[in-house]
Amino acid sequence: MAKRDTTDKPKGKSKLSNILVLVLLGVLLLGLGGYGVTGFNTQVRSVGNVGETPIDAATYHGLLRQRMDQVTQQTGEAMTFAEAEQMGLAQAVLQQVVSTAALQETARRADLSVGDAEVARRIAQVPAFQGMNGEFDRDAYRDILDRSGRTVAGFEESVRREAAADLLQRALLNGLTPPAIYGETLLGYVGEARSVSWAAIPETLLEAQPEAPTEEEVQAWYEANADQFTLPERKQITYAWLSAEMMLDQVELSDADLRAGYEARSAEFSRPERRMVDRLGFADLDAAQAALEAIEAGETSFDALIADRGLAEGDVDLGTITRGVLTPEAGEAVFALEDTGIAGPVMSAVGPALFRVNAIMTAQETSFEEALPQLREEMALARAAELIRGEIDPLDDELAGGATLEDLAADTPMQTGTVTWDGETVPSDDPAAQPEFMNAAAAATEGDFPEITTTESGLVFALRVDAVLPSELRPLEEVRAEAEEGAAAQKRADALAALGDTLKSRLDAGEDFAALGLEPQSRDGLTRQAPAFDLPGPVLQTLYDLEAGETAVATGPEGAWLLRVDGVTPPDMTTADARAALEQVRQETTMAVADDILNQLAREETQKDGLDLNQTALTAIHNALR
Structure with missing residues (x-):
């Protein structure tokens, strides 16, 4: 990472402004693809301006992608741009780069700048621009900039602006330290x-x-x-819905259909004997036999042997298996046991081994006649679900043609219902209890045209807001x-x-x-x-x-x-822990005050010089991240 000049700078000041640090992160992202503009127009240089200072598009793209990746790593689920937008992440990152540009504009108007030597020093410290020997590689530098669609002059100017803003930051914040009594008072309050x-x-x-x-x-x-008896705003909703159960009378299943379904699920209705098995391998059969004898003599146990090897249960657990999973010799030994216990030693896929049978699941054979009630119900529901999918487009067409929900109920298998929806109480009846219904009800307003919506559970519905009831206090007699x-x-x-x-x-x-x-x-x-x-x-x-x-x-x-x-x-302020806590409070307070100062300066600069955002450029970047 390109490092800030910390000469004569109090400890902790390098962290005083998250905003300016993020600009350097943007520089680093260039080497990692953060400035790679594949996915949005390579001619897009900025997403707007604060005064005469551009808000760098590649920095915004790189920082937003980095933040989304961080959330993905924390949650284990890939974050989409729609989610980033919904949780306010995109707006927060945009505000950061706007604030950075505002500080750079302040430095520009104050005629603050740095020389070519400082720009070169910062660029040379970026790992992406260094060769195998750790020295600055000019060819790599030019190649990365060229592939990212940036010019050397443009990039170096952005580094110069960032360095000037850093210089402004240091001038503003130099010597900013809270009084010692502040930390002592705070620790005394929380520590007594x-x-x-x-x-x-x-x-x-x-x-x-x-x-x-x-x-x-x-x-x-x-x-x-x-407040305990005040009803929230509610919507009177009429809905029409259709579920698989409502289509069952239109489903016909022949004996051939049912037998074909039975055959397709033969593994479910005809299960061979299975056993829950652990396997512990040995160097040779003699070692395995000696271990078995020690177990039988009560000198050790199968679990103790696992622990002696430094193994965990998962290292020996084969799960629930059938005979065919094992070698013939091992399968014969394991499935010959009439009860749980230890089988072997025998040769296995990993060599000599002992097997422990933890549970036995007997073979299950369900005849066609025994499976018929379940088959008929499940296959009929599946066939009914297919019929519903075939109804979606025609139902949409009827609504588009002016049909009401009541018309659909009269002309199709759909049924109607009503609900008073408050956004908090989940109704107990379908489809109003479905999450998709709740979402649609929240978004719907009076006058909206009903639309067919499919739920994850397979039913379809359309709803209409008949009236919006204002919040009101329930009469005393009711409560x-x-x-x-x-x-x-x-x-x-x-x-x-x-x-x-x-x-x-x-x-x-x-x-x-x-x-x-x-x-x-x-x-x-x-x-x-x-x-x-x-x-x-x-x-x-x-x-x-x-x-x-x-x-x-x-x-x-x-x-x-x-x-x-x-x-x-009161807490003892003379201990090492207390001194460390005081120093931490000092640093955190310094950073918090500094952030307030810099953010206020950025807001004033934006208001004074004006903020002009390029919505087309922002849309291009957002589309690249979708």
Whole structure:
């Protein structure tokens, strides 16, 4: 990688601007194909300009492809451009190259530049341009640029711009270091350890159980928790659908068809005996025989022999096999066992071996008559699915010709249904429960023409939005039972909180938990950095707001708790770990502040000089990545 000049630069500053570092990554990508413009027009030089500075097209293409490849490596699934666009990756990369161009434009207007020697030094450090001896290879340099559709002059000018922007970055950020007290304060906050005692306040300590909530209290609770009873925007949808089961009456299967299906699946209906087998090879038959005798004498085991070899179970596992998989001699020995156990030693495909039979699956023979019910059902469904596929184009044609969903239900085997769709609740009936239906319903609006859609499960449907219902609060009478239950729970919580305040006063006055009729629990060493999630949630949320000796009542839907912070221990800032953490905070804070400064500068430059994007060039690059 081409390295930045870090002379007199504080440690960590080479990472201060991800934006400018990405430009150097773009230079590296040239040697790896990142600047290879196969896939989009080789005449495309930029995707736009900030002021008079072009936004390099090859850099954008290379960086976006690199980011997509990184996601692919992380997830194990190839990322498509459509996915990159959907998750905002393409926009993020575009913003990065725009910001880079903005910083370069700032440097240009400030008359910042570097000489030919610095440009040459940076180019010579790119591995792709070096020969076998590690020295700069001019022929390779020109060849790579030529194959990527770039000129030497144009490329060197882009390096010069990047170096000038780097110079601007160093001038802006030199000496940027947060005060030491910032890191110490932050580490002190997250590292201080607390000892806490807490106890649940049981309802049995209440002098009387709270009375049932009044109508006014139910109404007040309902209004305070209106979000729980507010329906989202919904769509009234009519749909027509067709499944394989609905086409079964149009399927005819002859005896010949069924017998042909039986023969085609003979391996399924006629299974030979199979066994789950492990195989362990030896140098010779004598060694294998000695191992068998040691196993029989109880001196070792098959698993111990595997472990002694440094092998794993997968190294010896043959899986579930039939006799034909083994050599004749091994097959005879393994399948002669009447129960699980060890067979051998015998010669095998890997030489002398012992075999361990872990399970026996007897042969299964299903006659045509026995298989007939299953055959008939499955073959009929498969044939019905074929009929549905043949109906898709005619159904589409009818819709295109002006037919309604009701017309389709009247003239074809399709059926209609309705659903109130809110985008959250998944209906239980087909096809509204299908993912494809959910996607189509989300995209559909009033006035859209219905279209035939096929689901992965094989059914087809078309839908129409009849009306869009606005978000609304459900009337109290519809949710009265829930509101009454919630109001009652609130009264219990309020009563426990009031009792907790009384108990807190007594605890503050010197009484202990036991004297209050409570059963306390204690925990030491609790920090914000490593919270104890097994504590009651309200206790965990409250204890870090308290100093040593302070008490509080924590309440939540599950009840109320009385707690006391028994001690607060600040972190030891003199340890090696603390010093390392302080340095890390210093570096990360420096980089974060620097990024903010550079990003703000880039935004102001873009607003001042204007951003002009070439949508045609962007489309060409995006098409190359699809």
